[in-house]
Amino acid sequence: MADALLKVTDVCAGYGRGDIIHEVSLEAHAGQIATIIGPNGAGKSTVIKTIAGVLRRRTGSIIVDGQEIGGLGASDVARRGVSFVPQEANVFRQLTVTENLQMGAWTDRANYSERLARVHGLFPVLKERATTRAGNLSGGQRQMVAFGMALMVDPQVLLLDEPSAGLSPVMVEQMFDTVREVNATGIAVLMVEQNAIQALRISHHGYVMAAGQIVLADNAANLLDNEEVSELYLGTRA
Amino acid sequence: MNMQLFVNGIVNAALIAPPAIAFSLLFGVMRFPNFAIGGYITAGAFAAYAFNVQLGLPLLASAVAAMALTGFIVWLSDIIVFKPMRGHGPVTLLVVSIALTLILEHIIRIIYSAEVRGFDIPLQRPVKFAGIRITYEQMDIIALALAVAVATHLLLRFTNIGKAMRATADNPVLAEVRGINTGLVIGFTWLFCGALFGLTGVLAGLDLVIEPLLGWNLTIPIFAAAILGGIGSPYGAMLGAVMVGMAEELTVLVLPSSYKVGVGFMIIAVLLLARPHGLLGQPEIRK
Amino acid sequence: MSAYLISMATYVGFFMILAIALNLQWGMTGMVNFGIAGFYALGAYSSGLLTVKAGWPVGFAMPAAAVVGIAAGALVALLSIRLREDFLAIVTLGFGELIRLIALNEDEITEGPRGLKIDARPFADMFDRTTYPIVYLAMVLAVVALAFFIAERIRRSPMGRSLRAIREDDVVAEVLGKNVLRHRVQVFAIGAGFMGAAGALYAHYVQNISPEVFMPMVAIFIWMSVIVGGAGNNWGLLLGAGIVMAILEGSRFMGDFIDFLDAEKLSAIRVILIGVLLIIILRVRPRGLMPEPRFRYGRSPGGGSSTADAQS
Numbered sequence: 001m002a003d004a005l006l007k008v009t010d011v012c013a014g015y016g017r018g019d020i021i022h023e024v025s026l027e028a029h030a031g032q033i034a035t036i037i038g039p040n041g042a043g044k045s046t047v048i049k050t051i052a053g054v055l056r057r058r059t060g061s062i063i064v065d066g067q068e069i070g071g072l073g074a075s076d077v078a079r080r081g082v083s084f085v086p087q088e089a090n091v092f093r094q095l096t097v098t099e100n101l102q103m104g105a106w107t108d109r110a111n112y113s114e115r116l117a118r119v120h121g122l123f124p125v126l127k128e129r130a131t132t133r134a135g136n137l138s139g140g141q142r143q144m145v146a147f148g149m150a151l152m153v154d155p156q157v158l159l160l161d162e163p164s165a166g167l168s169p170v171m172v173e174q175m176f177d178t179v180r181e182v183n184a185t186g187i188a189v190l191m192v193e194q195n196a197i198q199a200l201r202i203s204h205h206g207y208v209m210a211a212g213q214i215v216l217a218d219n220a221a222n223l224l225d226n227e228e229v230s231e232l233y234l235g236t237r238a
Numbered sequence: 239m240n241m242q243l244f245v246n247g248i249v250n251a252a253l254i255a256p257p258a259i260a261f262s263l264l265f266g267v268m269r270f271p272n273f274a275i276g277g278y279i280t281a282g283a284f285a286a287y288a289f290n291v292q293l294g295l296p297l298l299a300s301a302v303a304a305m306a307l308t309g310f311i312v313w314l315s316d317i318i319v320f321k322p323m324r325g326h327g328p329v330t331l332l333v334v335s336i337a338l339t340l341i342l343e344h345i346i347r348i349i350y351s352a353e354v355r356g357f358d359i360p361l362q363r364p365v366k367f368a369g370i371r372i373t374y375e376q377m378d379i380i381a382l383a384l385a386v387a388v389a390t391h392l393l394l395r396f397t398n399i400g401k402a403m404r405a406t407a408d409n410p411v412l413a414e415v416r417g418i419n420t421g422l423v424i425g426f427t428w429l430f431c432g433a434l435f436g437l438t439g440v441l442a443g444l445d446l447v448i449e450p451l452l453g454w455n456l457t458i459p460i461f462a463a464a465i466l467g468g469i470g471s472p473y474g475a476m477l478g479a480v481m482v483g484m485a486e487e488l489t490v491l492v493l494p495s496s497y498k499v500g501v502g503f504m505i506i507a508v509l510l511l512a513r514p515h516g517l518l519g520q521p522e523i524r525k
Numbered sequence: 526m527s528a529y530l531i532s533m534a535t536y537v538g539f540f541m542i543l544a545i546a547l548n549l550q551w552g553m554t555g556m557v558n559f560g561i562a563g564f565y566a567l568g569a570y571s572s573g574l575l576t577v578k579a580g581w582p583v584g585f586a587m588p589a590a591a592v593v594g595i596a597a598g599a600l601v602a603l604l605s606i607r608l609r610e611d612f613l614a615i616v617t618l619g620f621g622e623l624i625r626l627i628a629l630n631e632d633e634i635t636e637g638p639r640g641l642k643i644d645a646r647p648f649a650d651m652f653d654r655t656t657y658p659i660v661y662l663a664m665v666l667a668v669v670a671l672a673f674f675i676a677e678r679i680r681r682s683p684m685g686r687s688l689r690a691i692r693e694d695d696v697v698a699e700v701l702g703k704n705v706l707r708h709r710v711q712v713f714a715i716g717a718g719f720m721g722a723a724g725a726l727y728a729h730y731v732q733n734i735s736p737e738v739f740m741p742m743v744a745i746f747i748w749m750s751v752i753v754g755g756a757g758n759n760w761g762l763l764l765g766a767g768i769v770m771a772i773l774e775g776s777r778f779m780g781d782f783i784d785f786l787d788a789e790k791l792s793a794i795r796v797i798l799i800g801v802l803l804i805i806i807l808r809v810r811p812r813g814l815m816p817e818p819r820f821r822y823g824r825s826p827g828g829g830s831s832t833a834d835a836q837s
Contacts, residue, residue: 075413103405
C-alpha cells in the first residue's frame with residue numbers, strides 16, 4: 001500500500017492542563033475513508049480538531065503528504081490542503097450561502113466557478129438558496145453548506161466531525177453517499193461518527209477509541225464483524 | 239423652525255454614523271465595547287489640527303493625513319494594549335479601554351492644554367434656503383458620512399477582505415478553519431475603524447470645536463446609535479445614528495440643549511429595556 | 526503637615542467607602558458599575574441641598590443621602606438587571622453623566638458650575654477648629670468600618686454565596702433556584718447607598734461641591750482601587766484605595782522637582798500614570814495584589830475550573 005496521505009503518530013492533546021487524547025496514532029490514505037468510532041467523551045472530536053489545528057497538539061507528529069503540520073494553527077493547516085468540517089457552528093450564519101462557499105475557497109480561488117458548479121451539483125438546494133443567510137437555513141441545509149464549503153478547495157484530506165449529526169435518516173443516507181462520491185475523486189477522508197454501522201459500511205478503515213486512546217484499529221469490514229466491537233459500540237445504534 | 243431642527247438632526251446623524259459603524263465593526267470582531275473611541279476621535283481631531291494649522295497643509299490633505307495617523311494609532315493601541323490581553327473577559331477589556339481613552343485624552347492635554355481650537359479655514363456664510371440655515375462644512379459632513387456608509391457597504395459586501403471581516407466577526411474559529419488569517423483581518427479592522435475615527439475627529443472639529451473632551455462627548459451618542467442598531471451590525475449602526483442624531487436635536491423642543499448627551503443615554507436605557515439586542519441585532523447565544 | 530495627612534486620610538476614607546461599594550456590586554456579583562460618580566454626586570447634592578435649601582439638620586440630611594443612593598441604585602438595577610455586563614457598563618456610565626448634567630444645568634437649584642456652598646457640618650459646634658478635622662476623619666473611618674462590616678456580613682451570608690454563584694455563572698445560579706434578580710437589585714442598591722453616604726461625607730467635608738468633581742474619572746480611580754486590591758476581597762481594596770491615593774497625591778509632589786510642569790500638566794500626568802498602571806496591573810496580575818480566596822460552589826462532575834478563572 002502507498003504511503004498514507006495523513007499520518008498521525010503518538011499525538012497527545014487537550015484543553016487546560018490535562019490531556020484528553022493520549023498517544024493517538026492513525027492514518028488515512030488517498031481515495032480511502034477512515035472512520036473513528038467510540039463512545040461519547042472518548043476524545044474522537046478532539047483527535048480531529050487537533051489534526052485540523054483548532055487545538056494544538058502537545059506532543060507527537062501529524063504529517064500530511066510528507067510534511068509536518070503538527071503545531072500549525074488552523075488557517076495554516078487549511079493552506080496545506082486539509083479541509084475540516086466542524087460538527088457545530090460550521091457555517092457563517094450572517095453570510096449568504098454563496099458567500100459561505102466563497103469563504104470555503106479562501107485559500108485557493110483558482111477554478112472557483114468550476115468548484116461552485118460541482119458543489120451545486122452535489123447539493124442543488126444550495127443554488128436555489130444562494131442568497132439566503134446561512135443562519136436562516138434548516139439544519140440539514142446548513143450541513144450541506146458546511147460540507148460544500150470544505151469542497152470549495154480541492155483538499156487532499158477531508159476531516160469530518162460527525163457529518164450525520166442532526167440529520168434525518170434519509171439525509172444521513174444522502175450525506176454518506178456524498179462522502180463516498182467525494183472520496184472517489186482521490187481525497188483521503190477521516191471522519192468521526194456516532195452512526196457507527198453506516199459509517200463503517202462506507203469506510204475502508206476503522207479506529208475504535210475509548211478514554212482518549214485508540215483501542216482497536218482494523219479493516220472496516222473486520223470491525224463490523226468483530227463481536228466485541230458490535231456489542232460495545234454498535235449494538236445500541238443498530 | 240422645525241425644518242431647521244430636522245437639518246440639524248441630519249448633520250448630527252452624519253457626525254455619529256461613521257464612528258458608530260466603526261464601533262460596531264470593532265465590536266463584531268473584538269466582542270467588547272471599546273470606550274477608547276473617545277480618545278481615538280480626539281486624537282484624530284488634533285492630528286488634523288496639527289497638519290492643518292501647525293504645518294499649514296490644506297484641510298483636505300490634513301484630513302487624509304489625520305485619518306492615516308489615527309488609523310495607525312488605533313492599530314498600535316491594539317498591538318500594545320489589547321492584543322496581549324486576548325481571552326480576557328469583556329469587562330477587563332472595557333476597563334482597559336477606559337484607561338486608554340483617559341491616557342490619550344490627557345496626552346493631548348499635556349501637548350495642547352484644554353484650550354479650544356479650530357481649523358484654519360475661511361469663514362463662509364451659511365447657505366440659506368427656504369428659511370433653513372446650513373453651513374458648507376455641514377454639507378461636507380453629510381456628504382462624507384454618506385460616502386463612508388456607501389464605501390463600508392461596498393467593502394463588506396463585495397471585497398474579499400470585507401467578507402473575511404464579516405466571517406471573522408461571525409465565527410472566528412470557522413474562519414481560521416477555512417484558512418482565513420484572522421490575525422490579519424483583525425489588524426485590518428482596527429486600521430479601517432481607526433481611519434473612520436480619525437475622520438470623525440476631523441468632521442467633529444469642523445462642526446464643533448477642537449478640545450480634549452471632543453471625543454468623550456460623542457461617546458455616549460455613538461454607543462446609543464450602535465446599540466440601537468444592534469451592536470455588531472454596521473447597517474444597524476447607520477440607522478441608529480440617524481435616529482439618535484434626530485432625537486438629540488428634536489429634544490431641543492422640550493429640553494434645554496445642554497441635555498443632548500442625556501438623550502443618548504435615555505435612548506440606550508429605554509431601548510435596552512425593550513429589546514436587549516438592539517433593533518437589527520440578533521440575540522447572542524449565551525454560553 | 527499633619528493637617529495634610531489627616532486630610533489625605535479622609536480622602537482615602539471616601540475612596541474606601543466607594544471601593545467597598547463597588548466591590549459589593551462588581552467584585553461579588555459581577556455587576557458592572559461605571560456610574561460611581563453619579564451615585565457619589567447624588568449623595569453629595571442630596572445632603573447638600575437638603576441642608577442648604579430645605580434647612581434640614583445635617584444629622585438627617587446625611588442618612589437621607591444614603592437612602593437616595595439606595596433608591597437610585599435600586600432603580601438603575603431594576604432597569605438594567607437583564608443586561609449583559611458590558612451593556613450595564615454603558616447604562617451606568619450614562620447614568621453618571623446624566624446626574625452630572627443635571628447638576629450642571631439645573632443651576633437654579635444646584636448652583637451649577639458656580640458650586641454649591643454648604644455650611645452645615647456634623648458636630649461642628651462641639652469641637653474647636655484644630656480638633657474637628659480629626660473628628661471628621663474618625664466619622665469617615667466609622668462609616669468605612671460600618672460599610673466594611675456590612676459588606677463582610679453579606680459576603681459570608683448565604684446570600685453572599687449565591688451572589689458569587691451568580692457572578693460565576695448566572696444560568697447556573699438560576700437553575701440552583703436562587704432568587705437572582707432580587708439579590709442583584711438588593712446588592713446593587715446597598716452599594717449605591719454606600720456611594721451616596723460617601724458623597725454626603727464628601728460634601729460636608731469640602732463644603733463646596735460642583736459638577737466638575739463628579740467626572741467619570743472617579744469611577745476609574747475606584748475601579749483601580751478594587752482591581753489593584755483584588756476583586757471580591759474587602760481587605761485588598763482597602764489597600765488598593767490607599768495605593769491609588771498615594772499615586773494621586775505622590776505625583777503632586779513631582780511639581781516640586783520638575784518645575785517646567787504647570788498644575789494642569791501635572792494633573793494630566795497623574796491621570797496618565799493611573800491609566801498606565803491600571804492596564805499593567807490588569808495584564809500582569811488580573812486578580813489583583815490580594816486575590817479573593819478561591820471559592821467553590823457546586824462544581825460540575827466533569828471538573829475543570831470555571832471560565833472566569835481560566836484567564837491567567
